Amino acid sequence: MASNTILPTGGTAPQSVESITRIAQNYEYSSSVPLRYWMRTAATLLREAHIYEREGHDEQAYFLLFRHAQLVLVNLSKHPDIKRNEQDRKALVAAEKEVEKNLSKLEVLKPRINKRFERYTQLMRERDTRKQPVPAKIVAEPRDRIPDPALAGVAEPLEAAENRDLAVRLAQSEFSRRATARSSKVDSGSSVDELESRRAAGVWGDWDTQLKSDTRPGDQDLSQRIQNIRSNIDNPYGHRAKNSEGPTAVYKYPSVPRQSSLEPNVSRAQIAILDKNAERHAPPILPPKERMEPSRASIIGDIAPLRPAKVSPSPALPNKVRPSDEIVPSKSILDPSSYTFRPSAYLENGTPLRSVFLPGDLRSRFLSLAASNTRANLETCGILCGTLVSNALFISKLVIPEQTSTSDTCETVNESALFDYCDSEDLMTLGWIHTHPSQTCFMSSRDLHTHCGYQVMLPESIAIVCAPSKTPDWGVFRLTDPPGLKSVLNCNQTGLFHPHAEENIYTGALRPGHVYEHSDLEFETVDLRPDAARH
Numbered sequence: 269m270a271s272n273t274i275l276p277t278g279g280t281a282p283q284s285v286e287s288i289t290r291i292a293q294n295y296e297y298s299s300s301v302p303l304r305y306w307m308r309t310a311a312t313l314l315r316e317a318h319i320y321e322r323e324g325h326d327e328q329a330y331f332l333l334f335r336h337a338q339l340v341l342v343n344l345s346k347h348p349d350i351k352r353n354e355q356d357r358k359a360l361v362a363a364e365k366e367v368e369k370n371l372s373k374l375e376v377l378k379p380r381i382n383k384r385f386e387r388y389t390q391l392m393r394e395r396d397t398r399k400q401p402v403p404a405k406i407v408a409e410p411r412d413r414i415p416d417p418a419l420a421g422v423a424e425p426l427e428a429a430e431n432r433d434l435a436v437r438l439a440q441s442e443f444s445r446r447a448t449a450r451s452s453k454v455d456s457g458s459s460v461d462e463l464e465s466r467r468a469a470g471v472w473g474d475w476d477t478q479l480k481s482d483t484r485p486g487d488q489d490l491s492q493r494i495q496n497i498r499s500n501i502d503n504p505y506g507h508r509a510k511n512s513e514g515p516t517a518v519y520k521y522p523s524v525p526r527q528s529s530l531e532p533n534v535s536r537a538q539i540a541i542l543d544k545n546a547e548r549h550a551p552p553i554l555p556p557k558e559r560m561e562p563s564r565a566s567i568i569g570d571i572a573p574l575r576p577a578k579v580s581p582s583p584a585l586p587n588k589v590r591p592s593d594e595i596v597p598s599k600s601i602l603d604p605s606s607y608t609f610r611p612s613a614y615l616e617n618g619t620p621l622r623s624v625f626l627p628g629d630l631r632s633r634f635l636s637l638a639a640s641n642t643r644a645n646l647e648t649c650g651i652l653c654g655t656l657v658s659n660a661l662f663i664s665k666l667v668i669p670e671q672t673s674t675s676d677t678c679e680t681v682n683e684s685a686l687f688d689y690c691d692s693e694d695l696m697t698l699g700w701i702h703t704h705p706s707q708t709c710f711m712s713s714r715d716l717h718t719h720c721g722y723q724v725m726l727p728e729s730i731a732i733v734c735a736p737s738k739t740p741d742w743g744v745f746r747l748t749d750p751p752g753l754k755s756v757l758n759c760n761q762t763g764l765f766h767p768h769a770e771e772n773i774y775t776g777a778l779r780p781g782h783v784y785e786h787s788d789l790e791f792e793t794v795d796l797r798p799d800a801a802r803h
Contacts, residue, residue, distance in 0.1 A: 281388060282327070282381070282384045282385045282388045283327060283381075283385060284381070284382060284385045285330065285378050285381050285382050285385075288327060288330055288331050288334065288381070289334050291331065292331050292332075292334040292335040292338060293335070293338055295335070295339075295724075295725065296724060296753065296754055296757055297339075297343050297724075298724075298757040298758065299343075299346075299347055299348055300757070300760065301720065301721050301724065301757070302349060302721065303344065303347045303349035303350065303353070303356045303359075303360070304349075304356060304359070304683055305721030305722075305724075306339070306343075306344055306347065306721075307344075307356070307359045307360070307363060307687070308683075308687070308697055308721075309339075309721070309722075309724065309725040309726065310336055310339055310340055310344070310363050311363075311687070311690070311691070311697075312696045312697055312725065312726055313332050313333075313335060313336040313339070313725060314332075314333075314336055314366060314370075315655070315656070315694060315695070315696045316328075316332050316656055316696065317329045317332035317333045317336065317370075319655065319656045319657075320332065320656070321373070321377075322605075323604055323605045323608075323658070324605055325659075326377050326380050326381050326384075327381055329373075329377060330374065330377045330378070330381055333370050333373060333374055333377075334374065335725075336366075336367065336370070337367045337370065337371075337374075339725075340360070340363045340364055340366075340367050341364065341367060344360055344363070345360065345364075347360075355684065359684075359687075425607075425608055425609070425610050426607055426608070426609050426610065427609070427610055427612075428609045428610065428612045428623035428625075428660055428784065429612060429623075429784070431609070432625075432784055432786055433788070434607075435609060435623070435625060435657075435658070435660055435662075435786075436625065436662075436786050436788050436789050437602060438602055438604055438607065438657055438658055439625065439655075439657045439660075439662040439664070439789065440789075440790060441602040442602075442604050442655070442657045443655070443662075443664055443790075446655070446694065450693070450694065604657045604658045605658075607658045608658050608659040609622070609623055609658055609659050609660040610659075611623070611782070612781075612782045612784075613777075613780070613781050613782035615727055615748075615749045616748050616749055616750055617749055617750060619727060619749070621727060621728050621782040622656075622659055622660055622661055622728050622782065623660045623661065623782055623783075623784060624660075624661045624662075624663065624698060624699075624728050624730060624777075624782055624783045624784070625660060625661070625662045625663065625783075625784050625785075625786055625789055626663050626730075626744070626778075626783055626784065626785050626786070626789070627663060627664075627785075627786070627787075627789040627790065627791040628785045628786060628787035628788075628789070629787070630652075630663065630666055630701075630791055631701070631732065631734060631742060633666065633793055634648075634650050634666060634701055634734065635703070635734060635736060637650075637668055637793065637795065638650075638703050638734075641673060641703070641705070642703055642705045642736060645675045645705045645706055646673040646674065646675060646678075646705065647673045647674065647675065647676065647677060647678035647702055647703050647704070647705060648668075648671070648673065648678060648702065648703045649668075649669070649671055649678040649680065649700060649701065649702035649703075650666050650667060650668045650669075650700065650701045650702070651666075651667040651668075651669060651680075651686065651697060651699075651700055651701075652665075652666065652697070652698045652699040652700060652701060652730070652732070653665040653666075653667055653690060653693075653695040653696065653697055653698065654695065654696060654698050655694070655695065655696055656696065661696070661698055661728055662789065663698055663699075663789075663791060664695075664789075664790070664791050664792065665693065665695055665791060665792050665793075665794060666701070666791060666792070666793045666794070667686065667689065667690075667793075667794045667796065668793070668794070668795040668796060668797055668800070669681075669682070669683070669685070669686045669796050669797070670682045670685065670686075670796055670797050670798060671797070675705065675706065676707070676712070676714070676764055677714060677764065678702055678703075682796075685796055686796060689794065689796065696726075697722065697726075697729075698726070698728070698729060698730065699719075699722055699729045699730035699731055699732070700718070700719070700722065700731055700732070701731075701732035701733075701734065702715075702731075702732075702733065702734070703733075703734045703735070703736070704733060704734070704735040704738075705736075705737070706737060707735060707738070708735055708738045709733050709734075709735040709738060709740050709741065709742060709743045710733065710743075711731065711733065711745050711774045712764065712765055713761075713763070713764065713765055713766045713767070713768065714764050714765075715731065715733070716747065716752070716756050716768070716773060716774060717756055717759070718731075719731045719745075719746075719747060719774075720747065720753065720756040720757060723746060723747050723749075723753060724753065724757065727746075727749065728746075728782060729746065730744050730745065730746055730777050730783060731744070731745045731746070732744050732745075733745065743776060743778075744776065744777045744778035744781070744783050745774050745775065745776060745777060746774065746775060746777045746781075747773065747774050747775075748772050748773060748774060748775050751770045751772070751773065752770065752772070752773040752774055752775075755768055755769070755770050755773060756768070756773070
C-alpha cells in the first residue's frame with residue numbers, strides 16, 4: 269500500500285489534550301486592561317469555540333473552551349476591577365457560570381482528541397517500523413500553537429484572496445441560517461441552534477442539573493461560587509479536595525506559566541478543569557457528527573465520513589438551458605463545514621491570521637452617522653461585530669454604542685447594553701472604527717491602548733481610523749506582535765499622546781494584510797445612542 273493512502277492527503281499532525289491545554293495557557297495577560305474589555309474577550313472566545321465545534325474542529329474548540337475557563341477562573345477572578353465595580357463583578361459571575369456549563373463539552377471533546385492523537389502516533393510508529401517516509405503534506409505544527417483548522421483535514425482548504433465571492437456567499441447563507449435559528453423558538457424558549465449545540469455537547473442528559481445551576485442567585489459570593497465549581501470537578505467520588513479546608517475555603521490559584529514556559533508539567537488549574545474521572549456522573553459521550561471523507565477517516569479515527577450531499581432529481585427543462593453564470597450553488601456547496609479558508613497573513617511572531625472580510629460601504633455609512641459629531645469636532649466610535657464562518661471572520665454589524673466624546677477621545681458608556689445586544693445576536697467583536705475629525709489618519713497612544721483590549725485574545729481584531737479632512741482619509745490597522753502588543757500591555761504611562769519606545773508598534777492590515785473589502789458583503793447598522801434619531 270502506498271504511504272499516502274494511510275494518512276490524510278493534507279493537514280497538520282494531531283495534538284494531544286495535554287499539549288493543547290499547555291498552549292491554551294500561553295497568552296499575554298495584564299490586569300491593567302479594564303475588566304470590561306476582558307469580559308468582551310471572554311465572550312468572543314466562547315462564540316468562536318461554539319462555531320468551531322459546530323464545524324467539526326474539535327481541537328480548536330477544545331483550545332478556546334479551555335482558554336476561556338482558565339482566563340475566567342484563574343486570571344479574571346483576581347482582577348482589581350471586581351472590588352471597584354459591582355457591574356463588573358456580576359459580569360464575572362455570569363462568565364463563571366458559562367465555564368460550569370462548558371465543562372461537559374470539554375469532557376466530550378477530550379477522548380475524541382486523544383483518540384485521534386493516539387491513532388496518529390500508532391500509524392507513525394508503524395510507518396517508522398516499515399521505514400516509509402512521512403508524506404510532505406503532513407505538517408508538524410510548532411509546539412506553541414494548535415493545528416491550523418484550515419490544515420486539519422476536516423474540510424476543503426481554500427485561499428481567501430482567490431475565493432472572495434464564494435466566501436461572501438457562504439457568509440450570507442450562514443447569516444440567514446443563524447438568524448432563522450435564533451427566531452425559531454421552541455416551547456422551552458431555546459432556539460433550534462441552542463438545542464443542537466447542547467445535544468452536540470452531550471449535556472442533554474444532565475439538563476436538570478444545568479437548570480438548577482443556572483437558578484442560583486447572582487449575588488452569591490464569587491469566591492464561594494468558584495469553590496463550589498472546583499469541588500464538583502476535584503471530587504468525582506465525592507471526597508474533599510486536598511486544597512479545600514472546608515465548605516467555605518477559597519481556592520489558592522497557582523501561578524500561570526509565562527509565555528516562555530512550556531514545560532510538559534500540567535498545572536493544577538488544568539487538572540481542576542479537565543482531569544475529571546470517567547466515573548464522574550457525566551452524560552454519555554455522543555458519537556461525533558459525520559464530516560470526514562472515508563479516505564481521511566483512517567487517521568481521524570473517531571470522525572466518520574463526510575455526509576453526502578442531498579441530491580434531488582430535477583427534470584430536464586425543455587427547450588431552455590440555464591446559462592452557466594446563472595447556476596445557483598446547491599445547498600451542500602454553501603455548507604460552511606465543507607470549506608475552510610487558509611490564513612491570509614501572519615503576525616510578526618509567525619502566528620497565522622484568519623481573513624477578515626469588511627463590507628465595502630461600511631465606512632461611508634459610519635461617516636454619515638458620525639457627520640454631526642464631525643462637524644462639531646467630536647470623535648465618534650463604532651464597534652465592528654460579526655461571526656466566524658469556515659475559518660474566516662465576517663463583519664456583519666456596525667454597532668454605534670452610547671458614548672461620550674471630545675475632539676481627541678471617544679469613550680463608550682453603558683456597555684451592558686452593547687453586551688446584551690451582542691449576546692442576543694450571537695455576535696463576536698472583531699474590532700472598532702472611529703473618527704479623527706481634525707487630525708490625520710494615525711493610531712494615537714490612546715487608540716493603541718484601546719485596541720490592545722481588542723487584539724489581546726483575537727489577533728485578527730482591527731482598528732479603522734477615518735480622517736475625513738486629511739489625506740489619506742482612512743486606514744485599517746493592527747498592533748504588531750512583537751513588539752507592539754506586549755509593549756502596550758506593559759505600558760503604565762498616562763496622557764493622550766504619550767510616546768512609546770518602539771517605532772513599529774502598529775501596522776496596516778489592508779493591502780497587504782489579512783483584511784479584504786467586498787462590496788457584496790451585506791451588513792446592518794445598529795445605533796444604541798439614546799439620541800440616535802437625531803444623528
